[in-house]
Amino acid sequence: MRSQSMRLTLQRRLVVEMTFATRDHFTAESLLAQCRRRNGKVSRATVYRTLAFLVKAGLLRQVGLGQQSPQYDPNFADAPRHGHFVCVDCQKVVEFHDPCLDVRESIVTKEHGFSPKRVSLQIEASCDAFREKGVCPRRAG
Amino acid sequence: MRSQSMRLTLQRRLVVEMTFATRDHFTAESLLAQCRRRNGKVSRATVYRTLAFLVKAGLLRQVGLGQQSPQYDPNFADAPRHGHFVCVDCQKVVEFHDPCLDVRESIVTKEHGFSPKRVSLQIEASCDAFREKGVCPRRAG
DNA sequence: GTACCTGCAAATGTTTTGCAGTACG
DNA sequence: CGTACTGCAAAACATTTGCAGGTAC
Numbered sequence: 001m002r003s004q005s006m007r008l009t010l011q012r013r014l015v016v017e018m019t020f021a022t023r024d025h026f027t028a029e030s031l032l033a034q035c036r037r038r039n040g041k042v043s044r045a046t047v048y049r050t051l052a053f054l055v056k057a058g059l060l061r062q063v064g065l066g067q068q069s070p071q072y073d074p075n076f077a078d079a080p081r082h083g084h085f086v087c088v089d090c091q092k093v094v095e096f097h098d099p100c101l102d103v104r105e106s107i108v109t110k111e112h113g114f115s116p117k118r119v120s121l122q123i124e125a126s127c128d129a130f131r132e133k134g135v136c137p138r139r140a141g
Numbered sequence: 142m143r144s145q146s147m148r149l150t151l152q153r154r155l156v157v158e159m160t161f162a163t164r165d166h167f168t169a170e171s172l173l174a175q176c177r178r179r180n181g182k183v184s185r186a187t188v189y190r191t192l193a194f195l196v197k198a199g200l201l202r203q204v205g206l207g208q209q210s211p212q213y214d215p216n217f218a219d220a221p222r223h224g225h226f227v228c229v230d231c232q233k234v235v236e237f238h239d240p241c242l243d244v245r246e247s248i249v250t251k252e253h254g255f256s257p258k259r260v261s262l263q264i265e266a267s268c269d270a271f272r273e274k275g276v277c278p279r280r281a282g
Numbered sequence: 283g284t285a286c287c288t289g290c291a292a293a294t295g296t297t298t299t300g301c302a303g304t305a306c307g
Numbered sequence: 308c309g310t311a312c313t314g315c316a317a318a319a320c321a322t323t324t325g326c327a328g329g330t331a332c
Contacts, residue, residue, distance in 0.1 A: 007306050007311060029296075043314045048297060064205020068322090069296065085255050098249045101242065105264065108239045114226050114266035121262045123246065125255035148286060148331050170321075184289045189322065209297090210321065 006053075014040040015050040019060060025071040025093055063120060083121035090136030092127065147194075155181040156191040160201060166212040166234055204261060224262035231277030233268065 006012075018034050026034070032047045051072060054060035061076030063084070075082065075095065081102050085094040101121070109116040130136045147153075159175050167175070173188045192213060195201035202217030204225070216223070216236065222243050226235040242262070250257040271277045 005311095009306070009312065011313070027296095044296095045298080045315080046313060049312090064211070070205070083249075085250070085253060087255075088258050094253065094255075096249060096253055098245065101245050101249060104239065104242050104245055105262075108224075108237060108242065109226065109264055109266055112226060112235065112237055113269045114228075114235075114264070115272055116264055116266045117229050118265040119263070120265070121246075122260070123250055123255070123257055124259040124261070125250055125257045128254045131256055146286095150287065150331070152288070168321095186290080186323080187288060190287090 011040075011042045011046045012050050014038070014042055015047055016054070019051070019054065019072070020074050023075050025063070025073050027069050027071055029069070031072070061118075063122070081119055083119075083123065085127075086122060086124050087127045087130060087136060088124050089126060089130045092136065094127075152181075152183045152187045153191050155179070155183055156188055157195070160192070160195065160213070161215050164216050166204070166214050168210050168212055170210070172213070202259075204263070222260055224264065226264050226266050226268075228268045228271060228277060229265050230267060230271040233277065235268075 014035055015031070018031055018038065018040075021034075028048055028051055031051070032042070032044055035042050035047065051060065055062050055072075059077050061073040062070050063073050064070055073084075079095075079097055082095045082097045083101070085096060086092070087094075102119075105119055106116060127136060155176055156172070159172055159179065159181075169189055169192055172192070173183070173185055176183050176188065192201065196203050196213075200218050202214040203211050204214050205211055214225075220236075220238055223236045223238045224242070226237060227233070228235075243260075246260055247257060268277060
């Protein structure tokens with residue numbers, strides 16, 4: 001998987017494991033915290049360097065979900081063309097997939113003389129709970 | 142337009158003018174530079190504060206276009222539902238609009254129990270020039 | 283005249299980098 | 308064994324904030 005002139009160190013192994021240990025999105029800082037909770041010994045610099053490598057290799061996706069710092073989406077390799085709902089209240093992220101959207105995206109892209117590489121679709125929306133109760137279960141405290 | 146308990150100062154006027162002086166996307170820092178080139182006298186803090194206000198007011202859109210820092214899209218008020226092509230080589234951004242996509246997005250969103258608020262669609266792609274010549278005219282130096 | 287606003291500079295937070303020591307292969 | 312990698316701490320950025328002084332209304 002990675003033996004392409006790169007060394008497989010304990011630290012990189014840990015970062016990669018933590019990256020794909022969950023399907024949830026995460027930030028670089030939260031992954032570092034996760035690694036250390038797992039009693040792993042890894043520096044901040046190595047986490048950032050390894051994440052950058054995974055993104056460049058196409059195994060991980062960096063997405064801007066409206067929050068302050070960029071998030072990483074570990075499900076990108078499995079389903080390269082999924083989109084994200086982001087709740088305007090609780091910030092909860094739900095992934096979705098729609099073949100019709102994909103097709104239409106391809107058509108539009110080609111009409112404009114482009115050749116699609118990666119698609120990033122975010123929809124800010126309110127979830128059911130928010131509309132009904134005015135607040136999300138997940139919200140804040 | 143803004144007299145809703147907010148004072149119309151010279152600085153705010155300048156930032157708003159610069160924001161909508163072009164249809165190009167920009168960052169907070171580049172707008173600050175732009176303001177100062179226009180011999181305007183405004184502080185970094187005021188630029189950030191005014192941009193945040195415009196975004197909250199729905200007159201400006203903050204978008205993550207894959208670059209390091211977030212960009213601002215001044216065309217959001219005119220066409221709230223447009224998407225962006227971002228060239229993988231030269232980073233050039235081209236806006237597009239497609240009603241079919243809009244419709245499909247609405248359907249998918251509702252199917253998942255959400256109510257759409259804002260849609261952000263970015264497509265990373267290679268432009269004609271890049272595919273033909275292997276490099277974009279706009280690229281780098 | 284009084285809030286609200288600005289500008290500065292410091293604080294905050296994130297990501298990158300130089301370099302000496304470490305360890306994979 | 309040599310070279311790539313790590314960790315540290317500092318640097319480089321981007322953005323926010325506290326506060327003293329300024330200004331729109």
